[in-house]
Amino acid sequence: MRTHFCGLVDETLIGQTVTLAGWTDVARNLGGVCFIDLRDHEGIVQVTVEPVAGDDASAELFKVAASLGYEDVLQVEGVVRARHAVNDKLRTGKVEVIATRISILNKAAPLPFHAHENPGEETRLKYRYLDLRRPEMQRMQRTRIKLVQALRRHLDARDFQDIETPILTKATPEGARDFLVPARMHPGEFYALPQSPQLFKQILMVAGFDRYYQIARCFRDEALRADRQLEFTQLDMEFAFVRERDVQDFVEDMMRAIFKEVVDVDLAAQFPRMTWAEAMRRYGSDKPDLRIALELVDVAELVKSSEFPVFTAAANDADGRVAALRIPGGATLSRKQIDDYAAHAAKYGAKGLAYIKLSETGEVNSPIAKFFGEEAFAALLKHVGAGNGDIVFFGAGGYTKVSDFMGALRLKAGKEFDLVAEGWAPLWVTDFPMFEWDDEAQRYVALHHPFTAPAVDDIADLRANARTAVSRGYDMVLNGNEIGGGSIRIHRPDMQSAVFELLGIGAEEARAKFGFLLDALNYGAPPHGGIAFGIDRIAALMAGTESIRDVIPFPKTTGAQDLMTDAPSPIAADQLAEVHVQVRAKQV
Structure with a gap:
């Protein structure tokens, strides 16, 4: 034609x-x-x-x-x-x-919008076939296509084997809710759609496949936002007989090559490394955006003897933190704008936000200045590096909560004061905590997943020091986005059982849910590790868009709907009967 x-x-x-x-x-x-x-x-x-x-x-x-x-x-x-x-x-x-x-x-019918217009998102998603005709959308989809093609070429050339894993699998606790599929031939039983191919790729290592990869579809029934979807795509990788650095060096080289090929970007010759503890201390985030030069400063030692009870309580608590964030030029903030910062911090758990504002002439405006002597106040300003024209925000409370909301303020200030440098800032974050305590469930939960190896080999040591145990997990961060997460896996069945036990998964439950994995580990599992990259997120970064929905051909809304096909939708009674499912009426 x-x-x-x-x-x-x-x-x-x-x-x-x-x-x-x-x-x-x-x-x-x-x-x-x-x-x-x-x-x-x-x-x-x-x-x-x-x-x-x-x-x-x-x-x-x-x-x-x-x-x-x-x-x-x-x-x-x-x-x-x-x-x-x-x-x-x-x-x-x-x-x-x-x-x-x-x-x-x-002939085309009258259009709901023209290819050169940019209508609201609901209209775009309802008429996605028209939206995708727009040159900007064509460009972003092509970026994604080039990314996947480049990844395949790179891995195929290095003896990785592209192996498919099941979509209909067993429900296992991996953090988010599973999507369940009724099994028609087994009344009352269900398959689950995979949240990741995690267990299958580990079993492939046990089966002797030295290097595995897959462009894998994954499914998680969780709340949506701009960087999350119910179904998403991962580059999933696993290596046998490796340590952390082996995996990191390989994928770091891969990302440099891919970014150069797809978007002609030269990433750093060597990605910096930072422990989780350092990232939280300096940036209040386990995925810090290093393009923003602002850092948090601990001030507990300087305020523990002040007369401000909010500061003294946190400063004298072993699990507390008092942190400061200096914003150069921040004295221009009005009271209303300061209140906006306080409201933003409150979204992340802050109960209040103290501040010191220094005018260009050195005049102090602060609700907490009265709680300090002149010498102590001057020492505090010197410690945080504050000068005329700056504002300093302070957060006090539990260590994790303070780190979270002060980290959120750092990002907000970086964007609003135009402090985000141009370019690309990759980073490895390592040495994550093995567990975190869930106050509601009153038990430990895995920070990454239950199959991440601890840094210690001794089970007694792990049990005795579970609260402070460090994992062999690692994340790749780019411009404040976690684009990849991985770890060295547990390859010993006794260690895996011990970790299950610490997570409150008893032997009987572990056997019921993970018996196939424990059996496989018993038959000569090699040391192995891997990583998974979010294809959607990397494509969005490459394409220069904030939302991964722009690089997914047919995404869901934040309300978990496909407006084009009108999914989800009711199912006929006879179809439900075939799979032995009854729908209960909504409770009013």
Whole structure:
């Protein structure tokens, strides 16, 4: 149906006859001539229709051109010639196609929006097929496609084996809720959609496959936001006989190569490394954005003897923290803006936000200054590096909570005061805690997942020091986004059983839920480790968009709906009966 793509017609084709196919981007009837911007996935070319006096065929051609509307699907035959008025905005702007034949392959109905408009997200998702025609969306989808292709080439060339794992699998506790699928042939029993291929890839290592990868679809029934979807795509990788540094060095080289190939970005020759404890202390986050130079400063030692009870209580608590964040130039903040910062901190658990504001002339504006002597106050300002024109925010309370909300303020201040440097800031975060305490459940939960190896090999040591145990987990962070997470795995069945026990999973429950894994570890499991990268998130970063929905062809809304297909939707009673499911009426 075509000899060339619209966006690739250039001066080398001048004088030649071409056949094109695409959509009517714009059609302009200027009376004596018609111009059609014909668009396909490669771009736009101008098609010109010039009627010849006394020529019935050209008059009919002009009539067809004059009838065209937005997004009509056309096949055009014509001769390429040089344009009199060059359009530098188009790749094809030095040429045009003089039409000799136009066939309307399909007329388009009146559009809910045009390809060059940017409607609301609900409209975009309802008419996703129109949204995806927009050049910006085409660009972002192409970025994703190039990313996946480059990853496959890179791994295939290095002896990784692309192995599929099941989509219908067993429900296992991995953090989020499972999506459940009723098993028709086994009434009352259910499959689960995989939250990740974690256990299968470990079993592949036991089975002797030295290097595995998969572009894997994963499913988690969790609350949605801009960087989360119910179903998402991972690059899943696993290596046998490796330590942490082996995995990190390999994937670091891979990410440098991929970013160069896909978006022509040179990532750092060596990614910096930082422990989880250091990241939380300096940045209040386990995925710090190093493009923002602001850091948190601990001030507990300077305020523990002050007369401000909020500070003294936290400063004298072994699990407490008092941290300061200096914002250069922040004295310009009004009281209302300071209240906005306090409200933002409250979203992350802050019960209040103290501050010291220093005017350009050194005048102090602070609700907490009265709790300090002159010398102690001066020492505090010196310790945090505050100068005229700055504001310093203070957070006090439990260590984790203070780190969280002060880290959130750091990000807010970095963006609002234009303190985010250009470029790319990759980072390895290592030495995560093995467990964290769940106050509600009154038990430990795994910070990564239950299959992450502890840094210690001795089970008695792990049991005795569970509260402070460090894991062999690691995350790759890029510009404040966790793009990959991995670990060295537990390969000994006795250690795996001990970790289950510390997580409150008894021997009987462990056997019921993870018996297949424990059995596999008993039959000569090699030391192994791996990592999984979020394809959607990396593609979004490469494409320069805040939302992963822009790089997923058919995403769900934050309300977990597919507006185009109207999913989820009710199921007929006979279908439910086949899978032995009854739907209870909603309780009013």
